[in-house]
Amino acid sequence: MRLPDLAAALNVTAGDLPDVEVVGVTHNAQWVKPGLAFVAIRGAKFDGHSFIQRAADAGAVAVLGEGLPAGQSSPLPYLTVENAREALADAAAALAGNPSRALKVVGITGTDGKTTTSWLTRHLLREAGLRTGLLSTVGYELPDGQLRHFPAHFTTPEAPQVQETLRDMVGAGAQAVVLEASSHALALHRVRAVDWDVAVWTHLTSEHLDFHGTVENYFADKRKLVERAKFAVLNADDGWTAKLTGLAPAETTYSMEGNPAHWQAGDIEERATGLHFHVVSPTGEFGAQLPMIGRFNVANALASLAAAHHLGATTAQLVAGLASFRGVPGRMELVHATGAAPRVIVDFAHTPPSLEKALSTLRATTTGKLWVLLGSAGGPRDPHKRAPLGEVATRLADQAVFTEEDHRDTPLLDILNEMQRGAREAGRRNFTSIGNRREAIRHVIRQAQPGDTVLLAGKGPEDTLERDTETIPWNEVREARNALEQRS
Numbered sequence: 001m002r003l004p005d006l007a008a009a010l011n012v013t014a015g016d017l018p019d020v021e022v023v024g025v026t027h028n029a030q031w032v033k034p035g036l037a038f039v040a041i042r043g044a045k046f047d048g049h050s051f052i053q054r055a056a057d058a059g060a061v062a063v064l065g066e067g068l069p070a071g072q073s074s075p076l077p078y079l080t081v082e083n084a085r086e087a088l089a090d091a092a093a094a095l096a097g098n099p100s101r102a103l104k105v106v107g108i109t110g111t112d113g114k115t116t117t118s119w120l121t122r123h124l125l126r127e128a129g130l131r132t133g134l135l136s137t138v139g140y141e142l143p144d145g146q147l148r149h150f151p152a153h154f155t156t157p158e159a160p161q162v163q164e165t166l167r168d169m170v171g172a173g174a175q176a177v178v179l180e181a182s183s184h185a186l187a188l189h190r191v192r193a194v195d196w197d198v199a200v201w202t203h204l205t206s207e208h209l210d211f212h213g214t215v216e217n218y219f220a221d222k223r224k225l226v227e228r229a230k231f232a233v234l235n236a237d238d239g240w241t242a243k244l245t246g247l248a249p250a251e252t253t254y255s256m257e258g259n260p261a262h263w264q265a266g267d268i269e270e271r272a273t274g275l276h277f278h279v280v281s282p283t284g285e286f287g288a289q290l291p292m293i294g295r296f297n298v299a300n301a302l303a304s305l306a307a308a309h310h311l312g313a314t315t316a317q318l319v320a321g322l323a324s325f326r327g328v329p330g331r332m333e334l335v336h337a338t339g340a341a342p343r344v345i346v347d348f349a350h351t352p353p354s355l356e357k358a359l360s361t362l363r364a365t366t367t368g369k370l371w372v373l374l375g376s377a378g379g380p381r382d383p384h385k386r387a388p389l390g391e392v393a394t395r396l397a398d399q400a401v402f403t404e405e406d407h408r409d410t411p412l413l414d415i416l417n418e419m420q421r422g423a424r425e426a427g428r429r430n431f432t433s434i435g436n437r438r439e440a441i442r443h444v445i446r447q448a449q450p451g452d453t454v455l456l457a458g459k460g461p462e463d464t465l466e467r468d469t470e471t472i473p474w475n476e477v478r479e480a481r482n483a484l485e486q487r488s
C-alpha cells in the first residue's frame with residue numbers, strides 16, 4: 001500500500017507525503033524491517049518516540065504517533081493520529097487487506113475457560129466442515145491443524161500479528177477462525193478492526209486488577225467484544241451477563257446450573273472417561289459425552305455448541321464433535337490407551353496452587369490410587385516452590401515420583417532434595433525420586449493399575465526438556481503413550 005493511501009485509510013490529513021510503498025506496520029523498533037511503518041506508542045514504561053531513529057536506521061518509511069515530543073524532529077514522514085494503538089490496529093488491518101471480513105470470526109473472552117472454549121469451538125467447526133483457524137494462548141493454527149507459536153508468549157498478540165495471522169489464514173483457505181481475546185488485548189486495541197461474527201462470554205471474576213484497576217474497568221474492557229459482535233453467546237450462570245444482554249444485535253444464552261437459558265445442560269455426570277450430560281437446546285434435545293475432566297467444562301461445551309450451531313453445525317455434528325474432542329494439548333490431556341490400563345493425564349500444572357487444583361479435580365473421579373509425577377525447573381525461577389511442590393504432591397496423591405523438569409545448570413540432585421525435604425518435613429514417605437524423566441514415566445505407568453490415575457505434571461505441551469546444558473526434544477504425551485504400550 002502506498003503511504004498516501006495508508007494515510008487516507010486512517011483518515012489522517014498530512015501534508016505532502018512521499019509516494020513510498022508501505023509493506024507492513026510494527027509498534028516495536030526492534031522488529032522494523034525495510035518498508036515498514038513504525039507506530040510510536042507512549043506506553044507504561046517507554047515512549048516509542050525515543051526509538052524513531054532506530055526505526056529509521058532499520059529501514060522504516062514512516063512514523064505514526066500522537067505527536068512528536070517538544071523539540072524532537074523526525075527523520076521520517078510523521079503522521080499524527082489521535083490514538084496510536086488504534087492507528088496501529090487500523091493500519092495493520094488495512095495493510096493485511098482486512099482479512100477478518102473474509103472469515104467467520106468467533107471471539108472468546110472471560111476470566112477462565114477462554115483457551116478450552118476456543119479449542120473446542122474450533123474442533124466443532126471443523127467437524128461441521130468449515131476450514132477453521134485458531135489463535136489462542138497455546139499457539140495458533142492455520143486450517144492445516146499444525147500448532148505454531150509467536151516468538152513471545154501472548155494470549156492475544158499485538159494487532160500486526162493478529163492481522164497478519166488472519167491474512168495467512170485466509171491465504172491458507174480458512175473460512176472461519178476462533179480467536180481468544182484477552183482483556184489486555186481489548187483494552188490495548190489489539191483486536192480492534194477485527195470484524196466479529198460471534199462473541200462468546202465464559203464468565204468473569206476479579207483478576208488482572210493490577211492492570212485494569214477495578215473490576216468495573218475489567219468488565220468494561222471485556223464487554224467491548226460483545227458490543228462489537230453480530231451475535232453473542234452469553235453465560236446465564238454469570239452475574240455479569242445481565243449487563244451484556246441486548247448489546248449485540250442477536251444473542252443466545254447457556255446454563256449448566258438450571259437458570260433460564262436457550263442452551264441448558266442437566267444430568268451431569270463426571271466419570272473417569274469424561275463428562276456425560278443431557279442438552280436441551282434450540283436445535284433439540286440430545287445426550288452428550290465429552291472426554292474431558294472438570295465439571296466446569298460443561299459450561300465451556302455449551303458455549304462452544306451454541307457458537308458452532310450459530311455458524312451452521314448440525315446436531316449430529318455437534319454430538320460427534322464433542323465425543324471426538326481430544327482436549328487442549330497439555331491441559332488435563334487424557335492420554336488414550338487401549339485395553340485395561342491406568343488413566344494417564346498430562347497437565348501443565350507447575351506451581352503449588354495449580355498442582356493442588358489438578359490433583360483435587362482428579363481425586364474426585366479416581367476409584368483406585370492417585371499417582372503424580374513432577375519436577376521443578378532449575379535456574380533462578382522460583383526455587384522457593386520446590387519444597388511446597390513436594391508437600392502438595394505427597395498430601396494430595398497416594399504416591400509421588402519426583403523427577404527432572406528443565407533443571408538446566410542447577411544440579412538435579414539439589415532440586416530433588418528440596419522436593420523431598422518438603423514432603424519429609426510434613427511427615428510423609430509416599431514418594432520416590434527417579435532423575436531421568438523417561439524412566440520415571442515408565443516406572444509410574446508400570447506401577448499403576450486399572451482404576452488408578454497417573455498425573456504427569458509440569459511439562460504439558462512444551463516440546464523441549466532442558467537437561468544440564470542440553471535441550472532435548474520432548475513430547476510428554478508420546479512418552480506416556482510409549483510407556484502405556486510397553487505396559488500392555
Ligand SMILES: CC(=O)N[C@H]1[C@@H](OP(=O)(O)OP(=O)(O)OC[C@H]2O[C@@H](n3ccc(=O)[nH]c3=O)[C@H](O)[C@@H]2O)O[C@H](CO)[C@@H](O)[C@@H]1O[C@H](C)C(=O)N[C@@H](C)C(=O)N[C@H](CCC(=O)O)C(=O)O
Pocket residue numbers: 027028029030040041042043044045046047048051153154155156157158182183184185188211
Ligand atoms: C500490561 C501490558 O499488556 N503491556 C503491554 C504494553 O506495554 P507498555 O504499555 O508497558 O509498553 P512499553 O514497554 O512502555 O513500550 C511502549 C512502546 O515502545 C516500544 N518499544 C519499547 C522498548 C524498546 O526497546 N523498543 C520499542 O520499540 C514498545 O514496543 C511499545 O510499542 O504494550 C506493549 C506493546 O505495545 C505490550 O508488549 C505489553 O505487553 C506486555 C509484554 C505483557 O506482558 N502483556 C501481558 C500482561 C498480556 O498482554 N497478557 C494477556 C493475557 C492476560 C491473561 O489473561 O492472563 C495477553 O493477551 O497475552
Ligand SMILES: Nc1ncnc2c1ncn2[C@@H]1O[C@H](COP(=O)(O)OP(=O)(O)OP(=O)(O)O)[C@@H](O)[C@H]1O
Pocket residue numbers: 110111112113114115116117137155202203294296297299300357
Ligand atoms: N468455564 C469455566 N469456569 C470456571 N473455571 C474454568 C472454566 N473453564 C476453565 N476453568 C479453569 O481455568 C483453568 C484455565 O482454563 P483455560 O485455559 O481454558 O482458561 P483461560 O481463560 O484460557 O486461561 P489462560 O488465559 O490463563 O489460559 C482450567 O484449568 C480450569 O481450572
